[in-house]
Amino acid sequence: MKEIILIKDGELALKGLNRSSFESMLMKNIKRRIHPFGAFQLKNSQSTITVTPLDENADLDAAADEISRVFGISAYSRAAVSEKDIDKILEIAPEYLKDQLEEAKTFKVEAKRSDKSFPYNSPEISAMVGGKLLESFPHLKVDVKNPDIKVTVEIRDQAYIRGNQLKGAGGMPVGSSGRAMLLISGGIDSPVAAYMMAKRGLELVGIHFASPPYTSPRSEQKVHDLLSKVARYSGRIWLHTVPFTEIQELIREKCPEEYFTIIMRRFMMRIACMLAEKTDCHALITGESVAQVASQTTLALGCTDAVATQPVFRPCIGMDKEEIITISRKIETFDISIQPFEDCCTVFTPKHPKTRPQLKDVEEAEKTLDIEALCQRAVDGIQRIAITSDGVQND
Numbered sequence: 294m295k296e297i298i299l300i301k302d303g304e305l306a307l308k309g310l311n312r313s314s315f316e317s318m319l320m321k322n323i324k325r326r327i328h329p330f331g332a333f334q335l336k337n338s339q340s341t342i343t344v345t346p347l348d349e350n351a352d353l354d355a356a357a358d359e360i361s362r363v364f365g366i367s368a369y370s371r372a373a374v375s376e377k378d379i380d381k382i383l384e385i386a387p388e389y390l391k392d393q394l395e396e397a398k399t400f401k402v403e404a405k406r407s408d409k410s411f412p413y414n415s416p417e418i419s420a421m422v423g424g425k426l427l428e429s430f431p432h433l434k435v436d437v438k439n440p441d442i443k444v445t446v447e448i449r450d451q452a453y454i455r456g457n458q459l460k461g462a463g464g465m466p467v468g469s470s471g472r473a474m475l476l477i478s479g480g481i482d483s484p485v486a487a488y489m490m491a492k493r494g495l496e497l498v499g500i501h502f503a504s505p506p507y508t509s510p511r512s513e514q515k516v517h518d519l520l521s522k523v524a525r526y527s528g529r530i531w532l533h534t535v536p537f538t539e540i541q542e543l544i545r546e547k548c549p550e551e552y553f554t555i556i557m558r559r560f561m562m563r564i565a566c567m568l569a570e571k572t573d574c575h576a577l578i579t580g581e582s583v584a585q586v587a588s589q590t591t592l593a594l595g596c597t598d599a600v601a602t603q604p605v606f607r608p609c610i611g612m613d614k615e616e617i618i619t620i621s622r623k624i625e626t627f628d629i630s631i632q633p634f635e636d637c638c639t640v641f642t643p644k645h646p647k648t649r650p651q652l653k654d655v656e657e658a659e660k661t662l663d664i665e666a667l668c669q670r671a672v673d674g675i676q677r678i679a680i681t682s683d684g685v686q687n688d
């Protein structure tokens with residue numbers, strides 16, 4: 294039996310030019326994401342994208358699973374393809390929908406005939422297919438208002454038969470909102486922030502600050518594993534690892550302890566902005582949430598933002614930890630995040646960090662450092678790798 298996938302766009306409010314660039318970006322993303330699973334043809338008409346396998350080797354199960362995580366899709370379904378012949382349709386429908394209908398109690402059939410040369414009209418098709426399904430699955434009842442399964446039969450270039458639609462990943466196609474630099478730690482929040490912003494159409498470029506030997510290769514591996522999970526939604530992510538040891542040691546040596554964290558975070562912002570310019574990113578993304586830790590109080594966030602030359606997106610800002618964890622479980626990053634490897638933020642943590650830092654005091658506290666030279670050296674030492682849902686890909 295021939296089978297295809299039908300995809301419905303999301304964000305129906307989009308109009309005009311936005312709509313067509315949204316659709317072409319979505320088509321491109323779907324094509325790229327299902328490419329590893331074989332040869333498929335994609336067609337787009339009337340806000341429905343049809344994915345047709347071109348040969349026996351194309352893996353439709355794998356493609357459908359991948360499509361469930363592509364942003365910009367509100368719903369999708371699989372459909373059997375039949376000749377435009379009512380006997381064929383009546384033969385295929387019970388066979389194709391068997392698993393779904395055996396589980397269901399109620400159903401209805403909706404027919405749509407866009408090819409008016411087909412000899413039966415929509416109510417007639419619905420009645421015939423409905424009758425056939427009742428005969429094949431005697432436990433079923435018809436419920437036109439709220440059926441467990443809505444069977445749709447469409448007569449277009451061919452006949453398409455499908456059961457319920459599945460919910461898509463929603464959001465906007467990755468890339469349609471441009472590109473942003475993700476500050477990724479090994480924690481729970483930043484992978485969730487990544488997922489949320491990719492969902493709004495941002496392509497992600499990763500930056501991670503590592504302070505060997507205080508941080509270990511295993512904590513870098515943890516970041517790779519987290520991004521690999523995020524990449525299941527966002528597609529490939531370039532990760533830039535910044536050597537941060539020198540800066541952290543100098544802060545410890547030369548700055549007042551209560552400002553360690555805030556000064557370190559200002560360095561992260563500066564370096565991330567420098568790299569963002571080089572990589573064509575137009576915003577930063579962090580996993581910060583108001584009041585979660587001392588460096589995330591309103592005043593501390595203000596001191597951090599004061600050195601950012603790009604907008605800082607913090608999608609977790611108003612979320613409780615519990616809400617963040619719910620998303621991290623859904624995207625399967627939670628179990629990786631809770632592995633106990635140190636992050637550069639946990640190295641040199643002050644005993645009594647300032648929770649209400651004043652910008653002028655912070656600026657004064659970091660005056661002893663040659664900020665520009667330190668940032669430049671860190672940027673010069675950056676190493677990059679590509680991460681996909683399969684793991685690390687070599688440059």
Ligand code: ATP
Nearest residue numbers: 476477478480481482483500501502579580581638
């Ligand atoms: P997370 O769970 O994301 O680690 P957190 O609550 O532990 O968040 P912090 O460690 O203070 O918070 O970090 C706040 C944000 O700063 C992180 O969400 C992340 O965006 C960024 N960040 C922290 N450490 C690093 C790092 N080593 N490299 C890159 N970004 C980092």
Ligand code: MG
Nearest residue numbers: 478480636638
């Ligand atoms: Mg952290």
